[in-house]
Amino acid sequence: MPLAQPTAKPASAEPFPCMMVRRDEQTDRRTQATCAVESIHTGDLPPGEVLIATEWSSLNYKDALACQAHPGVVRKLPHVPGIDCAGTVLASESPQFTAGQSVLVTGYDLGSGRWGGWSAQVRVPAAWVVPIPAGLTAETAMLYGTAGFTAAQSVHRLRQHGVTPDHGDVVVTGATGGVGCLAVAILAKLGYQVTAVTGKPERATLLEELGAARILDRDAVHDTSGKTLLPARWAGAVDTVGGNTLATLLRATQHRGCVTACGLVAGDQLPLTVYPFILRGVTLSGIDSAQCPPASRLQIWQHLAGDWKPDGLQALAQKVALPEVLDKVQAMLAGQTWGRILVRPVA
Numbered sequence: 001m002p003l004a005q006p007t008a009k010p011a012s013a014e015p016f017p018c019m020m021v022r023r024d025e026q027t028d029r030r031t032q033a034t035c036a037v038e039s040i041h042t043g044d045l046p047p048g049e050v051l052i053a054t055e056w057s058s059l060n061y062k063d064a065l066a067c068q069a070h071p072g073v074v075r076k077l078p079h080v081p082g083i084d085c086a087g088t089v090l091a092s093e094s095p096q097f098t099a100g101q102s103v104l105v106t107g108y109d110l111g112s113g114r115w116g117g118w119s120a121q122v123r124v125p126a127a128w129v130v131p132i133p134a135g136l137t138a139e140t141a142m143l144y145g146t147a148g149f150t151a152a153q154s155v156h157r158l159r160q161h162g163v164t165p166d167h168g169d170v171v172v173t174g175a176t177g178g179v180g181c182l183a184v185a186i187l188a189k190l191g192y193q194v195t196a197v198t199g200k201p202e203r204a205t206l207l208e209e210l211g212a213a214r215i216l217d218r219d220a221v222h223d224t225s226g227k228t229l230l231p232a233r234w235a236g237a238v239d240t241v242g243g244n245t246l247a248t249l250l251r252a253t254q255h256r257g258c259v260t261a262c263g264l265v266a267g268d269q270l271p272l273t274v275y276p277f278i279l280r281g282v283t284l285s286g287i288d289s290a291q292c293p294p295a296s297r298l299q300i301w302q303h304l305a306g307d308w309k310p311d312g313l314q315a316l317a318q319k320v321a322l323p324e325v326l327d328k329v330q331a332m333l334a335g336q337t338w339g340r341i342l343v344r345p346v347a
């Protein structure tokens, strides 16, 4: 099928900035990558139908791994991180999009198999592009970003499994992190009693302002008793950390409850027996936001722009320019960041 005519004037030949991850020249070891702001041109970008002028991207845990050229995230060097972006269409070879339209991209291969959003221009397949719904701007779309989209998918999954606010408390782990704090805020907005689990007691006020009814220390959901089942405390859980924390939550979930799992910052192993599943009918539901089907993707963004949008989102935002993001990457890998870090790839 012939491609539709481009709907915008050709992109300027001016160079623009991006964050580039390269193999360390001195050691030539992929695991010792260097990151630096570089100038590139539109012609350097990978092929795709939609060229976007990036207004905002963000820092997610996966981006922090990409800066280290982690082989689970980055397939080829050199690489531009940024698993999400929002901005304006500069040119489109797809009739679905027109120049000047506000759009966002999260997931798919952006920032992993393909150069990502830490770049003033991004080119992607049209199938990855979502029009920014009314109620959001490029900035608020990236205040959510991949983290908010993942949090919303997790909440959606709990609802699909019948976990409603009248069933009891819902717990969120990694609560000050990107996914965690947005899960707390969305669940509270929807009327759930939310327990926020954190390793940062100094951020308790922020979590309460987001709507957490109770704050628990991380250690409270790190059971090492060896018991196959624990007292059933939770109607549901949004786990963002994995490892023994996820196993503890599953053993402490009520009959027919649901636990969503999206992350691995606390470990990729799951030390568990089958008893929570066969005696309590607990569901463990995996979240793979990168491959969320388009219809569901649109539906979730509509919720985020409307009835699920928490008040006070701006309190979560820290904004950095490209050169400053590397300090935040180190802090994130050390588990010291909180909220959402928005990345501005243009001056």
Ligand SMILES: NC(=O)c1ccc[n+]([C@@H]2O[C@H](COP(=O)([O-])OP(=O)(O)OC[C@H]3O[C@@H](n4cnc5c(N)ncnc54)[C@H](OP(=O)(O)O)[C@@H]3O)[C@@H](O)[C@H]2O)c1
Pocket: 059, 060, 061, 062, 146, 147, 150, 173, 174, 175, 176, 177, 178, 179, 180, 197, 198, 199, 200, 218, 240, 241, 261, 262, 263, 264, 265, 266, 287, 288, 289, 290, 332, 334, 335, 336, 337, 338, 339
């Ligand atoms: N599957 C998907 O679709 C998907 C999408 C997005 C993200 N993720 C994954 O979800 C996880 C969270 O992502 P994010 O972007 O929200 O990361 P983040 O902003 O770095 O948040 C992670 C949070 O986890 C807690 N934490 C850090 N180290 C920990 C440890 N050793 N043990 C227990 N808790 C620890 C911290 O919160 P507290 O200090 O408050 O405890 C931290 O803020 C990551 O593993 C990421 O790869 C998956």
